[in-house]
Amino acid sequence: MIELGRVCIKTAGRDASKKCVIIDILDDKYVLIDGETRRRKCNILHIEPLNQVIKIEKNASHEEVAKALEELGLKARETKPKPKTEKPRKKRKTPEQLRVQKEEKRKLRDLFKFKKEEKAEEKKEATLEEKAGLVEEKKEEVKEIAEKKTAKKETKTQKPKKTDKKKEG
Amino acid sequence: MPAPRLRSRSLRKVFRKVSGGRVSLHYKKKKPKAARCGNCGALLKGIPRELPFRMRSMAKTKKRPERPYGGVLCSKCMRKEIINKVRQ
Numbered sequence: 246m247i248e249l250g251r252v253c254i255k256t257a258g259r260d261a262s263k264k265c266v267i268i269d270i271l272d273d274k275y276v277l278i279d280g281e282t283r284r285r286k287c288n289i290l291h292i293e294p295l296n297q298v299i300k301i302e303k304n305a306s307h308e309e310v311a312k313a314l315e316e317l318g319l320k321a322r323e324t325k326p327k328p329k330t331e332k333p334r335k336k337r338k339t340p341e342q343l344r345v346q347k348e349e350k351r352k353l354r355d356l357f358k359f360k361k362e363e364k365a366e367e368k369k370e371a372t373l374e375e376k377a378g379l380v381e382e383k384k385e386e387v388k389e390i391a392e393k394k395t396a397k398k399e400t401k402t403q404k405p406k407k408t409d410k411k412k413e414g
Numbered sequence: 415m416p417a418p419r420l421r422s423r424s425l426r427k428v429f430r431k432v433s434g435g436r437v438s439l440h441y442k443k444k445k446p447k448a449a450r451c452g453n454c455g456a457l458l459k460g461i462p463r464e465l466p467f468r469m470r471s472m473a474k475t476k477k478r479p480e481r482p483y484g485g486v487l488c489s490k491c492m493r494k495e496i497i498n499k500v501r502q
Contacts (some may be wrong), residue, residue: 257481259481261482262499293497293500293501
């Protein structure tokens with residue numbers, strides 16, 4: 246039953262229930278098939294031979310098989326040719342382009358830096374001023390406190406005198 | 415005593431070892447039954463046993479074998495049927 250040009254039906258795998266033709270006998274187990282299925286090596290056990298035989302050469306091309314199958318009213322499997330898409334190749338940049346790129350980068354970097362510095366400076370100035378003001382205030386406060394203290398001391402010193410006077414009185 | 419809604423047998427109990435060495439009881443939804451062949455009733459291979467919401471998010475090729483009657487008949491029954499059709 247298994248011979249060249251024998252029309253078979255596949256009974257296993259994703260091509261099951263599709264018709265094919267034996268093109269080549271590779272082994273006592275394996276044959277090469279083509280037709281509605283993919284062109285591939287196949288186990289004999291995964292094929293059910295039919296009662297039709299086509300005249301076909303050994304290792305016939307897919308087109309020849311397709312022509313032969315057309316007479317039987319079968320359509321061979323057609324794979325869509327993949328559209329060739331070229332990979333975008335990376336081109337090396339010329340020194341001029343590199344220079345431009347560097348300048349742009351530097352501009353960006355400067356922009357960010359400038360902003361940050363401004364903010365920092367403002368803050369610093371403010372803090373410094375505040376600090377200065379605080380320091381001055383503090384100094385004033387210290388002075389005031391010192392004055393108060395001296396005044397208090399004076400009062401304190403005065404008060405006992407009064408008391409003394411009272412006591413004396 | 416578990417909460418009243420967890421006392422039904424529609425949920426399955428899972429003992430989980432929790433961090434801290436404690437073993438706690440978790441309640442999980444039961445999985446559906448495994449798919450079977452429409453002809454002989456054998457368990458079908460290559461079909462995940464997952465909840466419907468998980469099956470919905472899966473690719474079509476992951477849910478059944480890619481052959482005629484894939485996910486309906488087992489491979490043996492499919493082969494028999496094809497051969498029977500051819501030989502008639």
